[in-house]
Each structure stands twice: as structure tokens, then as C-alpha cells.
Amino acid sequence: MGAPRKADWREERRKRAWALKEQGWRQKAIAEALGVSEGAVSQWLKRGRAGGVEALDAHPPKGVPARLSAEQTAQIPQLLAKGAEAHGFRGDVWTARRVAEVIHRTFGVRYHRDHVGRLLREAGWSRQQPIERATQRDEAAVTDWYERRWPTLKKSRGGSTNHRLGRRSGLLSVANGRADLGTTRTDAGAAGATDA
Numbered sequence: 001m002g003a004p005r006k007a008d009w010r011e012e013r014r015k016r017a018w019a020l021k022e023q024g025w026r027q028k029a030i031a032e033a034l035g036v037s038e039g040a041v042s043q044w045l046k047r048g049r050a051g052g053v054e055a056l057d058a059h060p061p062k063g064v065p066a067r068l069s070a071e072q073t074a075q076i077p078q079l080l081a082k083g084a085e086a087h088g089f090r091g092d093v094w095t096a097r098r099v100a101e102v103i104h105r106t107f108g109v110r111y112h113r114d115h116v117g118r119l120l121r122e123a124g125w126s127r128q129q130p131i132e133r134a135t136q137r138d139e140a141a142v143t144d145w146y147e148r149r150w151p152t153l154k155k156s157r158g159g160s161t162n163h164r165l166g167r168r169s170g171l172l173s174v175a176n177g178r179a180d181l182g183t184t185r186t187d188a189g190a191a192g193a194t195d196a
């Protein structure tokens with residue numbers, strides 16, 4: 001399961017200390033040669049005497065115990081095979097949140113959706129993203145719109161009516177070759193200037 005464990009340099013250092021001690025080296029010399037304290041060498045040798053060389057092997061942290069047993073984890077694909085609608089969800093799509101809810105209902109265990117993603121990958125499943133579409137969507141009408149209406153709405157970049165405001169709302173009028181958003185002001189002095 002997974003890639004082979006990388007060699008732990010600390011494990012190799014402990015085993016080297018054991019080998020040097022078997023060759024007759026003193027603890028102080030071993031500590032100096034390996035760049036560690038004499039206390040560390042003493043602990044390693046004590047472990048080696050108590051359990052042999054195997055006692056010097058690396059022991060990766062065990063981690064938190066699994067909240068689901070192996071038997072319960074094996075049941076997850078069977079639960080999912082029934083479909084999301086069978087578990088009371090609208091649409092037959094499994095998202096991580098939905099799977100987490102089914103696990104909670106069935107086994108009484110809560111998992112974060114990211115961890116549920118890991119459980120699904122281990123079981124050979126992939127989570128799915130629902131596609132939000134209107135229930136009254138007419139695919140034929142959408143295709144017709146893209147083929148007929150869209151090309152007439154899509155204009156070339158060369159025209160002055162291709163201005164952002166003109167395309168969106170039709171407010172832009174073209175008069176005398178320039179874009180105009182409204183009437184021009186004739187009284188220039190009334191723009192907020194006051195006599196002081």
C-alpha cells in the first residue's frame with residue numbers, strides 16, 4: 001500500500017552507533033563521531049540491548065485511530081451504489097458533503113468533506129460536482145439560439161457600436177461619427193461655479 005518507506009537517516013544513525021559499540025568503541029567516541037550527545041547514544045544502546053537491532057528501527061507515528069472500522073469503511077461503496085436519491089437527496093450525484101451526511105446517518109460518525117474525499121479515493125470512487133441547470137431548460141431552443149441569434153448579436157470589433165455600453169444596453173447613439181451619451185451642455189458657466 002503506497003510507496004516504499006524512505007530510509008530514515010536517524011534510524012541509520014542509531015544502527016551505526018550500535019555497530020560502532022559492537023566494534024568496541026566507547027560511548028563518548030561514538031557521540032563525537034556521530035555528532036550527538038552521549039545521553040542519546042546511551043539511550044540508543046539501552047534500547048538495542050533490550051530489543052536487539054530491531055528496537056532501533058524507525059517507528060512512524062501511528063496517528064489518530066480511525067473512527068470507522070475496516071468493516072464500516074468497506075460498506076461505504078455499497079451505500080453509495082444505491083444512489084443519492086435513495087438516501088433522500090435531489091439528483092443522483094454524490095458530492096463529498098452528501099457522502100459525509102450518509103456516513104453520519106449510517107454510522108454516527110462526522111467527517112470533514114476533505115477527509116471524505118480521501119475515503120472515496122481509497123474506495124476507488126471520485127466525488128462529483130453537480131451541474132446546476134434549470135429544470136425547464138430546452139436544449140433544442142438553446143442550440144437554435146446559439147446558431148441563429150448569437151451570430152447577429154456578435155458584432156465585429158471595427159464598428160463604433162461595439163463600445164461596451166452600447167452593446168449592453170443600447171444607450172449609445174452615434175451622431176456625426178462620435179459616441180454621445182446625451183445632450184451637450186450649452187451653459188458652461190453653470191457647471192457649479194459660484195461668484196465669490
